[in-house]
Amino acid sequence: MPSEWVQKLAEACLSGDFDQVMWLTKEIPASAFRSSLEELADQFQSETILELIQPLIENLSNNN
Incomplete structure (x- = not known):
């Protein structure tokens, strides 16, 4: 994802929005990740979502 x-x-x-x-997840093609x-x-599991996307965040940090 961008x-x-x-x-x-x-x-x-x-x-906590x-x-x-939910709106942002609709931009992901249907997949297990999206589900x-x-x-x-x-x-309302924001901490778990942040843990799941942490590798993406780290990748962005490493590329900048």
């Missing part, structure tokens, strides 16, 4: 998308998802999780999290994010958002 770096802007990853940043928006992280910000939505940190602010699960409507935004997992949607389920976690339904359960």
Whole structure:
């Protein structure tokens, strides 16, 4: 996913904006990853979502 998308998802999780999290997941092609994010958002599991996307965040940091 593009770096802007990853940043928006992280910000939505940190602010507890699960409507935004759900909207952002719709940009992911249907996959197990998307399903997992949607389920976690339904359960308001922002910390778990952040743990899942941590490798993406680290990759962005390493590329900048």
